[in-house]
Amino acid sequence: MSEAAVVVDDVSKKFRLYKEKNDSLKTAFMRGRRSVHEDFWALKDVSFEVPEGSTFGLVGRNGSGKSTLLKCLAKILYPNSGSISSRGKVASLLEVGSGFHPELSGRENVYLNGSILGMSRKDVDKKFDEIVDFSGVRKFIDQPVKNYSSGMYVRLGFSVAINVDPDVLVVDEILAVGDAAFQAKCKEKFAEFRRAGKTVILVTHSMGNIRDMCDHAAWLDNGSLVQVGDAQSVMKAYTADIDKGDR
């Protein structure tokens, strides 16, 4: 097996669930109210490796901790214990078009969003045409994005993100956006990624997507890792478990 692009080592993440949340100075001072909370472990001692150049699927029921894990990979959340190390630049596609400013034109937003995602002006210059062509909104690129339809908005955001050119791309359930033609373009883009030897980690609820695209997979349940390995056997175990649950 080739070297690991991402090593997840014994990662645990705790959230505070508030029974009574006090976020007002007034009540804190006047009535001496304190917050009451309970710890909730969204990830428990999760360890696995993602081989370099693989397309890695993450599966599990709703609330099993998939998004939490991706956010830890993307450095948006920090684990309470354990560590995550990755080789090369990591980019994440958790929600597209966040950070767009409605008054600015599509062109200006491409540059703004690119720099939020860590691209330099030169990078964006080089990729600009590719981004715009991929999004299919060239005609409107100098219009303020507040005039865009939500589909155009998402497509432009997605095009910027996917052109960041990271070594590891982290994707959360966004393959559902756009029409069929756009989804096909996205899949083609992921395939291109793989051919270029890059690593993709993705969460999707479509079994079809996992089967078509992934070579490795991990299955999370209630914050714990159930199984990790080649996509086929993990998917087999996972589907069997779901079928069992349905009955």
Added chain:
Amino acid sequence: MTYLSELFASRELFYNLTMRDVKGKYRRTVLGQLWSLINPLATMLVYTLVFSFIFRARPSVGDPSGLDIYPLWLMTGLLPWLFFTRVVTGGMSSVIGNAGLIKKVYFPRMHLPFSVAGSVGYTWAIEMGVLVVALTVFGGMPLIWVPVAVLFMVLLALFALGLAMLLAIGNVYFRDLQHFTSIALQMWMYLTPIIYPLHLVEDQAEVHGQWILDVYRLNPMERFVSVFRELLYDNRWPDLGDSLVCVAWTVAMFTIGFLVFKRSEKRLAELL
């Protein structure tokens, strides 16, 4: 990569976020960027009417500039103050205001308050430019003092940023901190010699005891306002003591704000 080098490496983001605010704010309004000047002009008119004509506040004559024009005297103190309050209020709400971004993308979060200072500072620089022109037209010689004034503008920006970063984190824990801050800033303005001259306070201190003045001058904004007046209205070197106090406050405030923000930054995504 250390924290500072990462912040520096992503300076383009700072620039882009700043320009997002600058361009977004006045885009597609008929008067565009001119709006940014109308606001302080309107404030100037109101204060001049109330304090110069009705209350007859008389600033001391500019020494050595010889200027004796209340609206200009007012603006050399008011423009820095308005910048300060805009950075503090804008910077403190920048974290909560960008919660969506913080929860979805990784980037050095400190660029959020920084870019508020950047875009507010951009407007402020234009305002100060217009003021310098006006001061010159009315017979002052502020031009040679501009480099020193710019230095103090940077100091004031860092001071305001330090406070803004501290309050931005506080605001995440206590969502009503914004209201308290805006009330505090209003009171703070009247405790600073912006619309009335310092010598009114000195007169009272002579009658009721020196301690009044000592307490009054604990206010760092009093020092900043005095320095800007000395440079641009009086056209002379600012008092050395005042200057040093400004530097000390800036270093202390920025360091505290920076460290508090840096410590809490990693937890912002789950606190919001």
